[in-house]
Amino acid sequence: MNSEWSWEIFSDAFPFIVKGVGVTFGLTVASFLFALIFGFVWLFLRRFPFKTISWVFTWIMEFIRSTPPLVQLFFLYFGWPSVPYVGATLSPITCAIVGLGLHFSTYISEVYRSGIDSVDNGQWEAARALNFSTPQKWTKIILPQALPPMVPMLGNYLIIMFKEIPLAATIGTVGMLRLAQDYGDQHWAYLEPLTIVALLFLVLSYPSSLLIRWLEKKLNHKFDKKHASASL
Amino acid sequence: MDNITEIIPILLKGLKITIIVLIGSAILSYLIAFISGLCSLSNNVILRKFTGFYIEIFRGTSLIVQLFWLYYALPILFKIDLGSDLLAGIIAIALNYGAYMSEVVRGSILSVSKGQTEAGIALNMTRAQRMRLIILPQAVRMMLPEFGNYLIQMLKATSLVSLIGLSDMLYYGNLYRSTHIAQASTVYLLILIAYFILALPLIWLVRKMESFSKKGVASE
Numbered sequence: 001m002n003s004e005w006s007w008e009i010f011s012d013a014f015p016f017i018v019k020g021v022g023v024t025f026g027l028t029v030a031s032f033l034f035a036l037i038f039g040f041v042w043l044f045l046r047r048f049p050f051k052t053i054s055w056v057f058t059w060i061m062e063f064i065r066s067t068p069p070l071v072q073l074f075f076l077y078f079g080w081p082s083v084p085y086v087g088a089t090l091s092p093i094t095c096a097i098v099g100l101g102l103h104f105s106t107y108i109s110e111v112y113r114s115g116i117d118s119v120d121n122g123q124w125e126a127a128r129a130l131n132f133s134t135p136q137k138w139t140k141i142i143l144p145q146a147l148p149p150m151v152p153m154l155g156n157y158l159i160i161m162f163k164e165i166p167l168a169a170t171i172g173t174v175g176m177l178r179l180a181q182d183y184g185d186q187h188w189a190y191l192e193p194l195t196i197v198a199l200l201f202l203v204l205s206y207p208s209s210l211l212i213r214w215l216e217k218k219l220n221h222k223f224d225k226k227h228a229s230a231s232l
Numbered sequence: 233m234d235n236i237t238e239i240i241p242i243l244l245k246g247l248k249i250t251i252i253v254l255i256g257s258a259i260l261s262y263l264i265a266f267i268s269g270l271c272s273l274s275n276n277v278i279l280r281k282f283t284g285f286y287i288e289i290f291r292g293t294s295l296i297v298q299l300f301w302l303y304y305a306l307p308i309l310f311k312i313d314l315g316s317d318l319l320a321g322i323i324a325i326a327l328n329y330g331a332y333m334s335e336v337v338r339g340s341i342l343s344v345s346k347g348q349t350e351a352g353i354a355l356n357m358t359r360a361q362r363m364r365l366i367i368l369p370q371a372v373r374m375m376l377p378e379f380g381n382y383l384i385q386m387l388k389a390t391s392l393v394s395l396i397g398l399s400d401m402l403y404y405g406n407l408y409r410s411t412h413i414a415q416a417s418t419v420y421l422l423i424l425i426a427y428f429i430l431a432l433p434l435i436w437l438v439r440k441m442e443s444f445s446k447k448g449v450a451s452e
Contacts, residue, residue: 068424074409075421081417194301205293209291
């Protein structure tokens with residue numbers, strides 16, 4: 001293995017690894033969408049009218065959330081084909097989207113929950129007092145107030161997921177990390193390719209996290225103003 | 233079902249490494265969190281900028297990339313041979329979560345009510361005394377639930393060390409799977425259950441801390 005930093009390898013590996021940005025981005029978006037949808041499903045399952053069933057789903061959620069996503073990916077990729085009755089071979093891409101999407105859907109579901117809980121009780125009562133139907137209540141009163149504070153939280157999870165996507169390289173999705181490893185295997189130099197991956201992640205995630213912080217500040221400001229005028 | 237009794241002892245061989253990595257990285261990361269959290273509140277601009285740089289670097293990249301980077305790059309760039317992969321794994325996890333938790337430390341210290349600082353000034357305490365006797369005891373309480381949550385995150389992160397060749401539970405699981413592909417689902421399900429059993433007391437602890445943390449704290 002090389003024992004010195006080499007700019008030649010750096011510039012040689014760069015175009016090779018940049019090709020993986022698209023896959024990493026695509027996987028991030030796909031598994032984020034999966035998590036957004038499934039987060040919604042959890043919300044319903046946990047509010048299931050039967051106590052026992054909602055309790056079971058609460059624990060399934062807890063199980064998914066507190067076990068390593070890496071092992072979950074391995075379970076889907078290597079283990080799923082040998083699951084009785086429903087087992088099937090899944091492609092690495094499917095595993096990544098379903099595995100990471102499912103893992104983060106449990107977090108996203110909490111975001112939804114906290115957003116809905118943050119709507120003041122009086123608003124629910126007002127909806128009832130005005131004899132709003134359930135769809136009206138949600139679209140006209142609850143969601144318009146619950147959604148804006150969720151946006152920065154969801155944005156944060158999008159960035160977190162972006163950084164977790166390289167886990168899928170272990171089962172063979174050809175994102176940035178996998179390409180860097182391939183380059184390393186071919187040229188017997190891991191330092192430069194891995195540094196490139198780290199730099200790319202930093203360059204891509206830092207501006208978006210700044211954007212989210214700005215959004216958060218702006219929203220806080222807005223809500224502070226509301227409180228101020230309400231107390232006047 | 234015989235497989236289960238066959239697989240469990242194999243996985244248990246890796247339990248030791250999983251727990252060592254968890255405890256090692258937890259202690260180190262709390263230490264880093266406190267140091268960098270306090271540094272980011274320091275009056276010294278250079279110290280503040282440097283800490284900010286560290287935090288942004290480690291929060292802006294993936295843990296898995298950091299782990300590989302430390303594993304491959306540290307010996308080359310800085311001629312530091314950590315001597316063991318175990319240490320590389322612990323340090324990578326600790327640096328990553330230390331960066332996240334330093335924000336928890338900073339946020340909690342800042343959220344202690346201004347009146348407390350003013351009371352300290354009125355009592356003619358020095359800055360260090362105020363921090364040690366008034367602010368920190370209250371701030372630490374507020375940090376506890378988040379610290380617990382990050383401990384669960386670190387437990388999950390320990391599974392990554394198998395990728396740099398440490399023989400934790402996942403490593404033994406992969407080894408077994410490579411020869412018994414038909415039992416792959418059982419192997420990984422058992423590993424997941426093992427992690428869940430390890431996480432259960434932590435989940436319980438977080439819930440305890442949530443109720444404990446709000447007591448006796450003056451926050452805005």
